Amino acid sequence: MIKYADNTIAPQVRQMWKTVFGDPEAYMDIYFRDKYRNENTLVYVEDGKPVASLQMLPYMFSFCGREIPIAYISGACTLPEYRRKGYMSTLLKQSFHEMRKRNIPLSLLVPQEAGLVDFYARFGFAPAFDAGREELPSLKELLARHPDDLYGAYCEFDEWFREKDVTVQKSFDDFRSIVEEAALFGFPPKRNLMGMARIIDAETLLRFFAQQYRDKNFSLSVKDSILPENADTFVVQGGDCKRHYKERDPLFQVGVGELVQLLLGYHTSLKDEPLRSFFPEKKPQMNFMLE
Known part of the structure; x- marks a missing residue:
C-alpha cells in the first residue's frame, strides 16, 4: 500500500534513510529539518511497516524564458530485505501521477551510482545534465x-x-x-551534477517551448508507456502547441526520454536533422542539491 507520510511514519522514513544511505546524523538533521515534508513523501507500507519511500522536493527551474515548478526525486530507497519486489517501481509511477495533480510538468533526479541510470531509464528518465569538470564558485x-x-x-x-x-x-x-x-x-x-530528467506533462512543456520559439513549426508523436496523457501527437506552430491533429502525419516520433533531452537542449547539436534545427543546444545545470 502506498500512502503519504505522517508524523508517525516520519521517524521511520528517517531511519530507513540512515539504514540505506548511512549519512551522518548532523547532515540528516539539516535535511529532515529543512527539506523533508510529510506531504511530499510517498511511502510503501507492507504489513504496517514502511519499507520503501521517496520524496518529491519542490524547486523552481528556468525553462524557455520563465520559471516552472519541478519535483526533485530525493531519498528514493528500499530496506535491503524488501528489495526486488517492485516497491520502488510502484512508488516512482505513483509519484508521476501525484506530480501531474500538482501541475508539475518536469521531474529531476541525481542517480547515486552509475548502475541506477539504466534503472531510472525504464521509467522515462533520461540523462539531461552533465557532471561539471570545473569547480563552481566557492x-x-x-x-x-x-x-x-x-x-x-x-x-x-x-x-x-x-x-x-x-x-x-x-x-x-x-x-x-x-x-x-x-x-x-x-x-x-x-561541481555541476550529472542528472536525469523525466517529462510529467509534455503538452505544457511543448507549449512553453512554442511560446519561446515562435519560428519553430513542427509536429511530433510522443511515446510514453507510463503516463498515457503524454502519448499523443502534438503540433507546434505559431507560438502555440495543440494536440492530435489527425489530418497531419507527424514529422517525427520520439520517446518521452528523448523528448526531455530535446526540450532541455541536451547535446542536440549531435542529433540528426531535422531535430537539431528545431531544438537549440543548451547547457542544463543542476548543482548544490544537498548531495
Whole structure:
C-alpha cells in the first residue's frame, strides 16, 4: 500500500534513510529539518511497516524564458530485505501521477551510482545534465565577502544562476541549508551534477517551448508507456502547441526520454536533422542539491 507520510511514519522514513544511505546524523538533521515534508513523501507500507519511500522536493527551474515548478526525486530507497519486489517501481509511477495533480510538468533526479541510470531509464528518465569538470564558485569565499550578511551572500549566489536557462534555481531558504551543509563538511569544492530528467506533462512543456520559439513549426508523436496523457501527437506552430491533429502525419516520433533531452537542449547539436534545427543546444545545470 502506498500512502503519504505522517508524523508517525516520519521517524521511520528517517531511519530507513540512515539504514540505506548511512549519512551522518548532523547532515540528516539539516535535511529532515529543512527539506523533508510529510506531504511530499510517498511511502510503501507492507504489513504496517514502511519499507520503501521517496520524496518529491519542490524547486523552481528556468525553462524557455520563465520559471516552472519541478519535483526533485530525493531519498528514493528500499530496506535491503524488501528489495526486488517492485516497491520502488510502484512508488516512482505513483509519484508521476501525484506530480501531474500538482501541475508539475518536469521531474529531476541525481542517480547515486552509475548502475541506477539504466534503472531510472525504464521509467522515462533520461540523462539531461552533465557532471561539471570545473569547480563552481566557492561558498566559503562568498560568505567571507558578506560577513554577517547571509542574505547579501544569497543575492550574489542567486546572480550566479538566476539568469541561466535550464537551471535549477534556489530560494533563500534553500541557500541557508546549502551553506549549513557545506560548513558541516568543511566547504568541499562543488561541481555541476550529472542528472536525469523525466517529462510529467509534455503538452505544457511543448507549449512553453512554442511560446519561446515562435519560428519553430513542427509536429511530433510522443511515446510514453507510463503516463498515457503524454502519448499523443502534438503540433507546434505559431507560438502555440495543440494536440492530435489527425489530418497531419507527424514529422517525427520520439520517446518521452528523448523528448526531455530535446526540450532541455541536451547535446542536440549531435542529433540528426531535422531535430537539431528545431531544438537549440543548451547547457542544463543542476548543482548544490544537498548531495
